[in-house]
Amino acid sequence: MSENGGAEPLLELAGRIVDLGRRCGADEVEATVSDGREFSVDVRFGSVESLVEAGSRYLSFRVIKDKRTAHATSSDLQVGTLERLVRNAVDRAMLGSRDECAGLPALSPEKVDVAALRLFDPRVSELQADRKIGLALETERIALEDKRITNSHGASFTSSEVRTVLASSNGFTDSYDQTFCSLSVGLQAGETDEKVEDDWVSVNRFFEDLEPPETVARKAVERTIRQIRPRKVRTQTVPVIFEPGMTDWLVGFLFACVSAVAVYQKTTFLAERLGDRIGNEKITVIDDGLLPKRLGSRPFDSEGVPCRRTAVLENGVLRSFLSNAYAGRKLGLPLTGNSDGGGVGPNNFYLQPGPSTPAEIIASTKKGLILTRTIGHGLNPVTGDLSRGAFGLWVEGGEIAYPVSEVTVAGNLEQVLRQVELVGNDLDFRAPVSGPTIKVAAMTVAGE
Amino acid sequence: MIAFEDHFGMSDAEVTRILDRALSRGGDFAELFLEYRMYDFINMEEDIIKETAESISLGLGIRVISGERTGYGYTSDLSSESIGKTALTAASIAASERTAGNAALSRVQPLEDCCPLTEPAHQASLQEKIELVRRAYLACQGADSKIKKVKALFQDSAQFVVIANSEGSLAVDARPQVKLVCTAVAEKGKRKEFGFSGGGGRVGLEYFGQVCSPERIGREAAEEALLLLDSVEAPAGEMPVVLAPGHAGVLVHEAVGHLLEADFNRKKTSIFWDKLDKRVGSPLLTIYDDPTRPSFRGSYNIDDEGTPPAKTLLIERGVVRSLLQDRLSARLMGLPLTGHGRRQDYACIPLPRMSNTYVAAGQDNPEDIIRSVAKGIYAEKFEGGQVEDSGKFTFSISAGYLIEEGRLTAPIKQATLIGTNIDILQKVDRVGSDLSFGLQTGTCSKEGQEVPVTDGCPTIRISRMTVGGQS
Numbered sequence: 037m038s039e040n041g042g043a044e045p046l047l048e049l050a051g052r053i054v055d056l057g058r059r060c061g062a063d064e065v066e067a068t069v070s071d072g073r074e075f076s077v078d079v080r081f082g083s084v085e086s087l088v089e090a091g092s093r094y095l096s097f098r099v100i101k102d103k104r105t106a107h108a109t110s111s112d113l114q115v116g117t118l119e120r121l122v123r124n125a126v127d128r129a130m131l132g133s134r135d136e137c138a139g140l141p142a143l144s145p146e147k148v149d150v151a152a153l154r155l156f157d158p159r160v161s162e163l164q165a166d167r168k169i170g171l172a173l174e175t176e177r178i179a180l181e182d183k184r185i186t187n188s189h190g191a192s193f194t195s196s197e198v199r200t201v202l203a204s205s206n207g208f209t210d211s212y213d214q215t216f217c218s219l220s221v222g223l224q225a226g227e228t229d230e231k232v233e234d235d236w237v238s239v240n241r242f243f244e245d246l247e248p249p250e251t252v253a254r255k256a257v258e259r260t261i262r263q264i265r266p267r268k269v270r271t272q273t274v275p276v277i278f279e280p281g282m283t284d285w286l287v288g289f290l291f292a293c294v295s296a297v298a299v300y301q302k303t304t305f306l307a308e309r310l311g312d313r314i315g316n317e318k319i320t321v322i323d324d325g326l327l328p329k330r331l332g333s334r335p336f337d338s339e340g341v342p343c344r345r346t347a348v349l350e351n352g353v354l355r356s357f358l359s360n361a362y363a364g365r366k367l368g369l370p371l372t373g374n375s376d377g378g379g380v381g382p383n384n385f386y387l388q389p390g391p392s393t394p395a396e397i398i399a400s401t402k403k404g405l406i407l408t409r410t411i412g413h414g415l416n417p418v419t420g421d422l423s424r425g426a427f428g429l430w431v432e433g434g435e436i437a438y439p440v441s442e443v444t445v446a447g448n449l450e451q452v453l454r455q456v457e458l459v460g461n462d463l464d465f466r467a468p469v470s471g472p473t474i475k476v477a478a479m480t481v482a483g484e
Numbered sequence: 485m486i487a488f489e490d491h492f493g494m495s496d497a498e499v500t501r502i503l504d505r506a507l508s509r510g511g512d513f514a515e516l517f518l519e520y521r522m523y524d525f526i527n528m529e530e531d532i533i534k535e536t537a538e539s540i541s542l543g544l545g546i547r548v549i550s551g552e553r554t555g556y557g558y559t560s561d562l563s564s565e566s567i568g569k570t571a572l573t574a575a576s577i578a579a580s581e582r583t584a585g586n587a588a589l590s591r592v593q594p595l596e597d598c599c600p601l602t603e604p605a606h607q608a609s610l611q612e613k614i615e616l617v618r619r620a621y622l623a624c625q626g627a628d629s630k631i632k633k634v635k636a637l638f639q640d641s642a643q644f645v646v647i648a649n650s651e652g653s654l655a656v657d658a659r660p661q662v663k664l665v666c667t668a669v670a671e672k673g674k675r676k677e678f679g680f681s682g683g684g685g686r687v688g689l690e691y692f693g694q695v696c697s698p699e700r701i702g703r704e705a706a707e708e709a710l711l712l713l714d715s716v717e718a719p720a721g722e723m724p725v726v727l728a729p730g731h732a733g734v735l736v737h738e739a740v741g742h743l744l745e746a747d748f749n750r751k752k753t754s755i756f757w758d759k760l761d762k763r764v765g766s767p768l769l770t771i772y773d774d775p776t777r778p779s780f781r782g783s784y785n786i787d788d789e790g791t792p793p794a795k796t797l798l799i800e801r802g803v804v805r806s807l808l809q810d811r812l813s814a815r816l817m818g819l820p821l822t823g824h825g826r827r828q829d830y831a832c833i834p835l836p837r838m839s840n841t842y843v844a845a846g847q848d849n850p851e852d853i854i855r856s857v858a859k860g861i862y863a864e865k866f867e868g869g870q871v872e873d874s875g876k877f878t879f880s881i882s883a884g885y886l887i888e889e890g891r892l893t894a895p896i897k898q899a900t901l902i903g904t905n906i907d908i909l910q911k912v913d914r915v916g917s918d919l920s921f922g923l924q925t926g927t928c929s930k931e932g933q934e935v936p937v938t939d940g941c942p943t944i945r946i947s948r949m950t951v952g953g954q955s
Binding site: 080083084085086087088089090091092093094105106107108109110111112113117121124125128129131132133134135165187189224226228229230231232233268271301302303305378411412413414416418419421423424425426427441442443444445446447480482483484 | 525529532533534535536537538539540541542543552553554555556557558559560561570573576577610611614632633635667669676677678718720721722751752753755757758831833867868869870871872873874875876877878879880882897898899900901902903904906950951952953954955
């Protein structure tokens with residue numbers, strides 16, 4: 037794939053589906069084609085375990101007739117199959133109910149300059165398999181040099197190229213191409229019945245931005261060995277410091293609660309809180325689809341609405357919900373470019389960094405828990421309650437004292453956002469939903 | 485069963501030619517996995533049928549194994565050119581003269597059909613399915629005036645697979661799947677709570693008349709949300725935990741099932757790798773994984789590597805007896821196949837997975853078990869869990885009760901429980917006689933691949949476990 041080279045056949049396919057739907061009686065039609073190529077290699081103890089290479093395409097579309105909606109998707113792109121699916125969808129739409137809010141968004145006059153977003157790295161598609169395998173082997177080899185590491189989950193390199201094509205009966209037709217690559221390794225330390233484990237993954241759109249094997253290996257080793265011989269602590273309420281990867285899931289939980297779909301479905305505790313303070317003044321959360329090279333950037337959402345920057349929380353005050361055309365119409369809210377395959381999804385959804393270094397945050401803590409990993413579910417957007425299995429590092433007198441495992445952290449999202457004392461300066465956008473180190477004044481840590 | 489081989493229009497000779505090509509650069513084993521899957525989906529909310537969807541997934545995956553190395557390619561383009569290219573992609577893992585030969589294909593026969601249904605959902609009209617959704621929705625909405633938001637979803641699928649390999653095995657399976665779920669939001673003053681229920685399995689629409697009515701699903705979702713309106717914070721800290729029968733099987737799914745998946749034991753990353761035939765838990769615990777349970781969501785006639793599955797004894801009176809095997813691990817470990825090689829779809833390499841995992845019934849009267857606890861919690865509804873190879877695991881409850889002086893008292897809010905498997909398995913000190921299974925709606929995720937599963941257990945007491953509440 038070369039960026040935007042040869043997209044015409046797929047644009048034509050999407051256009052044909054739109055025409056066919058209209059001819060079958062649909063008032064509105066929207067068709068998306070996704071065309072991807074993926075490569076992945078897993079290595080373990082110096083040998084290749086598995087190598088996957090493939091290309092795949094699928095089509096998804098929706099038709100709206102008389103304000104009634106039907107969807108379909110198919111990986112079978114034979115003409116006969118697609119014609120049958122389109123006819124079925126138009127027939128099926130009539131079995132649904134009339135819904136005044138159904139329909140495509142109006143065509144926007146704005147257009148994002150996709151080249152400026154830098155979503156595609158030609159080097160990723162040119163990388164030879166041997167080089168990719170070599171990077172994974174090298175990463176694991178370096179990690180295993182540390183004698184405290186007792187076992188390996190293996191190292192992996194993955195790369196993918198994806199073309200997204202969208203055509204709608206409102207006149208929208210466009211496409212964009214993206215690349216991704218990742219390098220990761222997972223490790224264990226400790227003896228059989230006292231194993232500890234962790235991993236590190238670097239993901240980027242551009243090969244040049246990927247962390248080198250030395251860095252990936254070093255981070256995975258450090259994260260693993262710092263957990264050796266953990267203790268369980270007593271049940272208590274203490275300050276909890278979230279490492280950036282942990283802030284990520286907290287911010288992800290916030291996303292679920294500010295989705296306009298959840299708002300109209302009343303499945304979020306923030307449904308009637310627009311304009312309210314729900315966090316302290318240190319909390320500003322942004323959704324931005326236009327940050328060059330970032331993992332969550334894209335020129336337009338799955339309905340063709342141009343992506344943009346939206347302040348969701350400004351100094352603790354809830355300013356916006358993130359919407360698609362349906363939820364936006366339903367709630368009378370502006371479109372934010374967050375439509376994602378029938379629902380809403382984040383673009384780059386992040387907590388703005390603050391002034392503190394992670395070291396200052398730890399030094400400010402007399403006694404508390406640095407949260408380094410969590411497992412399990414335990415997030416309830418209806419109430420904002422959260423409760424998760426936790427691993428971390430205990431802090432005494434501003435210094436890391438010992439590792440902790442087999443505890444849980446629990447709280448309520450609004451309480452947590454109100455009690456953020458310090459915000460770190462270490463936001464690195466390593467995931468589409470991300471945040472820096474933060475310190476929460478008090479949370480329940482359950483242990484012995 | 486349906487003659488779905490027609491969907492692929494491929495003769496035995498063509499299949500053999502593809503396998504030949506896959507082994508053209510050497511390797512010990514080649515396999516072709518063909519899949520055709522149809523889905524229907526209906527969503528009702530705000531009193532209307534909001535959307536319907538239809539989905540088709542068609543494609544094939546080709547795998548070549550050479551020693552411990554696996555090469556895999558897949559495609560949704562079934563032209564002979566594309567299939568040939570996919571075979572060569574998989575072949576690239578091996579680099580030697582051809583070693584294995586192709587055996588002539590012969591059909592693998594499943595022992596029994598685990599999907600004895602009479603009204604296949606994929607052949608029923610959409611109107612019929614919409615009616616089921618409506619019934620669940622209305623029953624939920626009508627349960628109480630405090631129910632403010634209802635959502636009912638129906639999904640059915642029919643998956644047809646053909647699996648052929650260079651050892652001469654040719655297997656086919658037809659796998660229907662139905663799921664009707666309902667969610668409810670109840671409100672009282674400023675309190676807002678969520679409820680969920682559902683049903684289904686490898687059944688047809690007759691299920692909703694004979695086994696579980698849509699009304700029951702709707703009412704159960706409403707009841708959970710209503711119950712939680714009066715719930716108090718769950719306690720925090722270590723205490724006795726009584727697991728309600730059914731859904732609590734998620735505990736053994738996480739604490740035992742995953743860590744007995746053969747790949748983690750072959751790689752010695754699982755805490756169980758050196759525990760075969762050793763005691764890891766209470767002698768009261770006997771645990772099975774059974775892919776052959778009729779109509780169960782996690783069942784199949786043939787696994788995704790063409791192996792007929794068998795009910796597998798994992799833990800016998802606290803002692804590890806078997807792993808869950810796929811072909812790769814079974815061969816490398818020199819252990820027999822158990823029929824647990826599963827994959828999400830044609831784009832995925834099969835892995836050892838669970839199907840229907842459960843704790844066998846014990847001797848105790850369930851009411852006596854509750855009565856035996858002075859202060860603790862009764863874990864009733866669950867929303868899933870997670871485990872890591874070291875044996876640390878969690879599961880989250882969405883509803884439960886405090887136990888005070890042997891009686892269930894206040895309902896409690898959601899909480900996550902955490903423990904280390906060998907420790908918790910040893911702390912199981914009462915097992916009830918009332919084995920039952922959780923909702924037929926569960927999905928298990930491993931390495932990004934999702935497969936349908938169920939789990940079950942009788943009432944169980946754990947003498948101490950950490951409960952992650954707030955009070």
